[in-house]
Amino acid sequence: MAQPSSAASQAPPAAVPPGCKGVDDVDIVPDEGVSPLSRQLLEGCIRRTFTHGDRLTQLIRQGADPGAIGGLRVRGTSGRAPYRWRYSCLSLAIDSPTNTPSPSASGTNDSHVPVVLPPWSSRQLQRDILNALIDGGADMPIMAAVRAGNLTAVEGLLARQANVRGFRVMQLPRLQLSRPFPLSLSREYEENLSPEYEENLLSIFRRLLQHDSTLAAERAAADGVNLVHLAVRSRRIFSQLFIDQYLTLITSHGADTTATNNMGRTPLHWAALHGSPCVADCLCRRLTADDINGGLPHFTPLAEAADRLDHYIQLQQHGEALGEGHSRRIRKYKTVIRVLLRGGATPSVTRLPTVTEEQRRCRQLVLAEYATVLNELSDVTMSAINAALAPQRDHSTLLARLLPLAPHHDGAHPHPSPSNMAFGPHEAEGIAWKIAAFLHEPSAAGAAIDEYLIFDTRLRRRVKAAVGHFVKSTATQTSSNRDVVGGTRYERQGDKRVKVTVLPLQCFALRGSGGRVVGMTGVREVVHRARLDEAISHGVAGVVKDFNEHLGDQDCQFEWGQLGRLSRTGLFVSLGIE
Incomplete structure (x- = not known):
């Protein structure tokens, strides 16, 4: 009877x-x-003890079932025997090149525990094993290869005409949870994803679309989701980068964002609804204002996120001991609300219903997050200016x-030739500042503002115009960085x-x-004026000035039509900020 070899030449397990x-x-x-023979087949596949495909073929010829299934x-x-996560020989034979957990095992109290399978000694050996199983009649679970981020396995299964229709093979891999589930393990598992795994997934999705370009447009018949x-x-x-690339890929092949x-x-x-800030961020950069604020007042994306946030906060306040996982959900929904507000959902704020106590709570939660957005904008603005002026x-x-x-x-004669140049106080600094002004990057400031204020709103236009004028004035009308930042200095009188x-x-x-x-x-006063106007128009409280606080908002009291610049001859020129 052929046995799986225990002397496999394997790469050291990660x-x-x-x-x-x-x-x-x-x-x-x-x-x-x-059967016992089929169990040997399962064991050989999961423990990588086959050194050649023909050894596996011998077991199948002796009666082992290549379609045998088992749990971990x-x-x-x-x-009890694990019933939620059960795997075929072929699924267990697919490894993850990036050491990413793929199958799951049942642990204490039937908890979910992710498992990392060892790699085969070579990609060729894995191909031989998969082909031997398929030749023996095994099904071809291409989703297992996608989930593992294994392009070699995907290529092999496609070559054997694996069915890719109706399985949502282009769907992002999910972590299937059972109950009870240790939240600490969930957090650690989620954080295991690597840039290499993300790149492998993108390569797999591109290959699948090359195989069948209509896969991205599939929709579920049962619930209509895409x-x-x-x-x-x-x-x-x-990562946000991966989500952006993934959505760009599938939408370019027919997936509909609306x-x-x-x-x-x-x-x-x-x-x-599900608390996904990365997807919300990407969508807000692609959708129209009507798409972002669509639906009945209680049914807009902003209202949905606020409702979920209120739900989890109420559970917490009523003494539900739900642990760190619960707190993370609250943080995620707060982040989603801020992304939506930055992404153009502010018109939804005025539409939020306030009939019931729950609806009023939801509105206050949204306003609190908008205060956070407006307060963060102050630092974002300074970072944008610094990015533009950094080269100079x-x-x-x-x-x-x-x-x-x-x-x-x-x-x-008698002056030495050559000699070192002589400069008065701050003269070299001034000359260097003027020369380096050619290197400032005004576009960097605009890009930083656009990255934070995703949608083209009045607030973004005002802040970008103010920052743009300040950066240009800094580069062309000052003699040193000291003129830009101000501060305390000593002068002789x-x-x-x-x-x-x-100042x-x-x-x-x-x-x-x-x-x-x-x-x-x-510029600080102008940006704060923009933040104040936004807060007043939506009833937001708690916007912090964070400079010249002893003056209150007194130094920011002006109308936008009053703002301008001085020409070279000292005449007022309007900046046209509305």
């Missing part, structure tokens, strides 16, 4: 990620009726140090050295009656 089990930590529990149980635990809907349901934590399911919910509704600042600092060292010719406070660059002229300039103000 370290098992935290919260997971390795193959030596689990036992296989064959389904009822599985963590070694040392007891309980792949964009389903992207929100993956409990694995994918499709409604049988309940009338769009993918953005689902992103709000860096190069001017270097040039200011190099200029005094540059040799030059001062003239006829007569025979005394006096400490003075210099940051004041490059916004304020026009009074008759067109006369009545004052100057800075």
Whole structure:
């Protein structure tokens, strides 16, 4: 009788990620009726003890069933046979090139434990094993290959005409949870995803679409959802970059970002309902204002997210001991609400119903998150300005140090030739600043604002216009970075050295009656004015000024039509900010 070889030449197994089990930590529990020979086949597939495909073929010829199925149980635990997660020989023969957990085992109290299977010694051996199983009559579970991120297995199954229709093969892999489920393991499992795994998945999805370009447009007959809907349901934590690339791929092949399911919910509704900030972010960059704010007042994506957030907060306040997983859900729904508000959902705020106590709670939750968005905008604005000015600042600092060292010719004898250049106080700094001004990057500031304020709203237009004018003024109208940031410095007044406070660059002229300039103000004041207007229009409280707080909002009291700049001749020129 042929036996699986225990002397397989395998690559050293990779370290098992935290919260997971390795193959030596689990036992296989064959389904009822599985013969001893078929059990050997299952064991050989999961433990990688076959060194050649012909050994596996011998077992099949002797009566082993290539379609045999079994579950996994963590070694040392007891309980009923695992019934939720059961795998065929071929599924267990598919490894993950990136060491990503794929199958699941039953643990204590029938909890879910992700398992990392060891790799085969070579990709060719894995192909031989899969082909031997298929030749013996095994089904071809291509979803197992997709979930493992194994392009080799996908290619092999496609070559053997595996069925890809009706299985949602383009769906993002999901982590199937049972109850009870240790939330600590869930968190560790979710964090195991690597950039390599994400890249493998994208390669697999591209290959599947090359095989059948209509796969991305599949919709479920039962509930009408499509792949964009389903992207929100993956409990694995994918990066924002991956989600953007995945949605770009499937929408370019027919997946509809505005499709409604049988309940009338769009993918953005689902992103709000399931707490998926990455999908919500990506969709808000693609949809129209009507798409983002669509639905009845109590049925908009913003209302859906607020309702779920209120639900979990109420559970928490009523003493439900749901642990860290519960707190993470609350954080996710808060993040989704902020993404929606940044992405153009502010018109939905005024539509939120306030008839019941629950509806009023939901509205207050939304307003609290909008206050957070507006408060974060202050730091985002400063970061945007710094990004635009960073090249000018860096190069001017270097040039200011190099200029005094540059040799030059001062003239006829007795002046040395060459000699080092001589500069007065701050003169080298000023020259270097003007030269480096050619390197400032105004587009970097706009890009940073667009990244945060996703949708083209009045708030974004005002902030971008203010930041753009400030960056241009900094590059062209100042003599050093000290003129930009202001601060405390010492100046000589007569025979005394006096400490003075210099304001940051004041490059916004304020026009009074008759067109006369009545004052100057800075970018912080203008951005805060924009934040205040937004807060007032939606009833948001708690917007923090975070500068010149002793003045309150007194230094930000102006109308947008008053804002302008001074021409070279000192005349007022409107900035046209509305």
